[in-house]
Amino acid sequence: MDIRQLRYFVRIVEMGSLSKASQSLHVAQPALSQQVAKLEDQVGKQLLVRSSRGVTPNETGRALYHHARLILRQFEQAMTIARSDNGEITGVASVGLPATTVAAVGLPLVKRVREKYPGISLNVVEAMSGHVAHLIRQNRLDLAVLFSRDLPSDLSVEPLMVEELFLILPGESDLLSGRDSVTMSEMAKVPLVLPTSDHGLRKRIEAEFESRALFPNVVAEIDSLSLVMNAVHDKIGGTIKPMGAIMQEGQRGRSFRCLRVSDASFHRSNYLYSLPPNALSSAASVVAHELRIVVEDLVASSEWTGFFPRPEPGDRPPASSREIA
Structure with missing residues (x-):
């Protein structure tokens, strides 16, 4: 099993079609099918269900897909580190934010990261909270701000603000x-x-x-x-x-x-989700740190009301407060 096979497999699952993946990857479809067959031989199980409507992963394929995305992300991060020759933190960090959160902290976050870490390419994804949750569950985001803490336990989560x-x-x-x-x-x-x-x-x-x-x-x-x-x-x-x-x-x-x-x-409680520490890149870690600072500045600002500090461990949320997804 090699990185190329995993990259091909991930793209096929995401496109839902061998022909579409072939066009996207600029790889001939027979060669792509051959790589999938080799991967299935190495795993010892079928990974894709083929039909006239395309291909979909079976249970084994879905499990491999989630792990493969994480492996590819870590590989790209390792290559970025290896190519850096001056110790500067570089790489891509992706953060998912609901629309009102983008309006409150999006621009200050982009400015801080750009000024302090010019080697980081910050990818901000604005979407409804349900879609943001889906993306980070799929390992397609490094960080996400959500309004409940009921996502899978393999993600790291911490209170951000209220x-x-x-x-x-x-x-x-x-x-x-x-x-x-x-x-x-x-x-x-x-x-x-x-x-x-x-x-x-x-x-x-x-x-x-x-x-x-x-x-x-x-x-x-x-x-x-x-x-x-x-x-x-x-x-x-x-x-x-x-x-x-x-x-x-x-x-x-x-x-x-x-x-x-x-x-x-x-x-409404806001929570900062992130990939597990062993899967979080240096770029994503510093972006998370800068996001916390932006939120602290917002809470402390006298210009806007209605933002409160994140509860400390053991603290109770504001009276009558309830989590809102």
Whole structure:
């Protein structure tokens, strides 16, 4: 078994087709099939299920795929280290961030890494938290920020910060004019633009309403942060989000009001996930360190409210706080 065979196998699984993998790798399909056959002979088991619709890995193939991705990542990191001749930390580090987290810490993180570690190529992937979780489970990310700590135990996880959730309205809206807080019963009367029902945040919001025999007045369901904020700005409705949702809006000349919920405590814990220490590159380790510093600066800043320090070991989360996926 060699690196080339593993690289071919991983690409075939990801493309779901020998012909597509052949085109992507610029390798003739018969030669690619021959390498797969050799790999299956070495493993002693079939790895792929072939059909008219393409190829999919069986249980053994899926297990090899996950380990192969990790081996290829470690091999690339080793080659990067070997090629470096001045001790500078170099390499690629990938981090997955949900949209509101990107808005809050994305640019400061990119700036810090670029200034302090120019040899690191930082790959920031913005996606919904469920997709980010999927990517790091597949070893396709080095680091990820997520809102629950129920991912597989082979990943390292640590608390990062706690966010407060606000009712966000357009700056010029007549709704709840002059107010800086709102009750749950008042919020039930506000037209809301919320994530779709599969989203963890939506479930959390609905549970809070239902506990008071109330129902949110949902006028639109949108999973795109930019579209949600456009809809709010155009006075289609308000939304319930952390402060990160509006942190880049001032640069666009748009203003919003953030109202605290006075009779419910909406908090969302943020967790930093990473590959196991033995699989984490030096580049990814320093990016994780810089991310912690960016978050600490955000929490300490007087410019923005609604960000709280990560709980120390043994501490309890804020009162009434619940994890939101």
